Amino acid sequence: MSSFGRFLRVDWLGLAVLIVLGGAALSIARPEFLTPYNIDVILVGFSLTVVVALGQGIIIAIGHMNLALGAIGCLVAIAFGGSMQVWGLPIWMAVIFGLLIGAFCGFINGWLTDRSGLTSFIITLATLSIFTGISLGITSAQPFVGIPDAVKAFGSDRWGPLPETLLVALPIVIATAVFLGRMIPGRQMLAYGGNPNAAELSGISRGRIVILAHTLSGLFAAVAGMMTVARLQVASPWIGGEWLITSFAAPVIGGAVLSGGHFPVVGACLGVLVVALINQALVMLNVDVFYVQVLLGLLILAAVGANRWREARLGTGPTLRLS
Numbered sequence: 117m118s119s120f121g122r123f124l125r126v127d128w129l130g131l132a133v134l135i136v137l138g139g140a141a142l143s144i145a146r147p148e149f150l151t152p153y154n155i156d157v158i159l160v161g162f163s164l165t166v167v168v169a170l171g172q173g174i175i176i177a178i179g180h181m182n183l184a185l186g187a188i189g190c191l192v193a194i195a196f197g198g199s200m201q202v203w204g205l206p207i208w209m210a211v212i213f214g215l216l217i218g219a220f221c222g223f224i225n226g227w228l229t230d231r232s233g234l235t236s237f238i239i240t241l242a243t244l245s246i247f248t249g250i251s252l253g254i255t256s257a258q259p260f261v262g263i264p265d266a267v268k269a270f271g272s273d274r275w276g277p278l279p280e281t282l283l284v285a286l287p288i289v290i291a292t293a294v295f296l297g298r299m300i301p302g303r304q305m306l307a308y309g310g311n312p313n314a315a316e317l318s319g320i321s322r323g324r325i326v327i328l329a330h331t332l333s334g335l336f337a338a339v340a341g342m343m344t345v346a347r348l349q350v351a352s353p354w355i356g357g358e359w360l361i362t363s364f365a366a367p368v369i370g371g372a373v374l375s376g377g378h379f380p381v382v383g384a385c386l387g388v389l390v391v392a393l394i395n396q397a398l399v400m401l402n403v404d405v406f407y408v409q410v411l412l413g414l415l416i417l418a419a420v421g422a423n424r425w426r427e428a429r430l431g432t433g434p435t436l437r438l439s
Contacts, residue, residue: 131370131386138393146400156279158392163285164343165362166388170292171336172363173384177296178309178329179376180229180236185363186356187247188221188334189341194251194260196342197351201262215338221247222334226327236330251353260351271346281343288339293381305329309376365412366391368419390415 143149168185175182196214199205205213225243229236273280296302308315308325316322337356345351368374369390370383394411398404 131383131390135386135389135393138390138397142393142397142400149396149400154396156274158389158396159282160279160347161392161395162385162388163279163281164340164347165366165391166285166385167288167336167340167343168359168363169366169384169388170288170381171333171340173367173372173379173381174292174296174305174329174336175236175333176309176364176367176372176374177376177379178305178325179312179374180326180329181240181364182222182225182330182333183237183240183360184221184225184244184247185240185333185337186359187244187251188218188337189344189356189359190251190353191221191247191341192218192338193341193345193351193355194254194353197260197263197345198254200264200267201260201351207264207266211342214342215335218334218336218338218341219331220334222331222337223327225334226330229330230323230326236326255353257353259353263345263349263351267346268349271343271349281347284339284343288336289381289385296379296381301328306377306379309378311377361409361412361416362391365416365419368416371419374420 139149148154168189171185172182192214195217196210199210199213200207221243225236225240228234228239228243232239270280275283294302296306304315304320305325305328307318308320308322312322315325340359341355344355348355366387367379367384368387370380370385370387372379372384391412395408398408398411
């Protein structure tokens with residue numbers, strides 16, 4: 117098959133065409149869609165949401181799920197903001213502190229899932245409540261507002277035509293694509309997600325894969341939590357509460373298989389753009405923003421249905437594991 121033929125068969129091609137056509141239609145209906153301000157809003161939203169989507173996607177790749185993703189991001193945001201306000205930590209130390217907390221929370225999720233024999237659905241549902249309770253207990257449901265000016269500036273400043281938050285998100289996207297596509301641990305994660313029994317028989321350690329995936333997910337949540345603090349300019353205990361639906365919607369819309377083994381990073385990025393486009397379209401067309409949740413739910417159902425139809429045609433037909 118030619119290179120062009122292979123390009124036409126990629127998962128995300130139809131999604132890319134949909135984004136181009138949708139963006140063109142919206143720009144015709146609302147010429148202000150292409151203004152620098154509106155493009156900046158979309159790029160900032162993309163930079164935050166894509167990190168969240170990758171945090172869930174790395175778990176979907178092994179056929180698991182992380183319901184505690186937003187709670188980890190919230191706990192890290194509280195630790196990040198609180199350590200600077202209360203303890204006076206310099207920014208770089210607060211960032212390292214936040215990353216360590218995110219990685220530790222992810223490690224706990226992975227370790228408990230591996231050792232307990234319970235599914236990741238049950239484990240992360242429990243830790244969702246635990247991490248949220250810790251965040252609310254630390255803050256008494258009040259935000260930390262003593263955020264340094266340099267952090268606030270990062271959340272609003274631009275580097276040339278690009279928001280600075282995008283300069284964090286893009287390297288993460290590239291690193292994730294290289295990790296899953298070229299590096300041995302990433303390939304092993306996809307192999308495990310595709311067929312856990314065959315992967316274990318070939319010498320791939322289940323415990324190592326599960327813990328690694330959840331730890332990486334915790335790191336992604338930590339980065340997203342700290343980016344959100346910079347954007348909002350406060351460390352609120354309510355950060356991450358709305359991440360769950362989007363974290364599943366973007367990867368699934370982008371072609372990820374919920375049973376594991378297939379996670380196109382480019383497709384997930386395009387899924388994030390679809391979500392951003394829907395949000396902007398509803399705002400600019402004066403439609404109630406609460407309908408975004410309805411549309412996202414319908415898109416998830418449609419994307420899962422399309423995945424199942426493709427699996428049936430290919431004769432694979434894996435079943436969803438809540439492990």
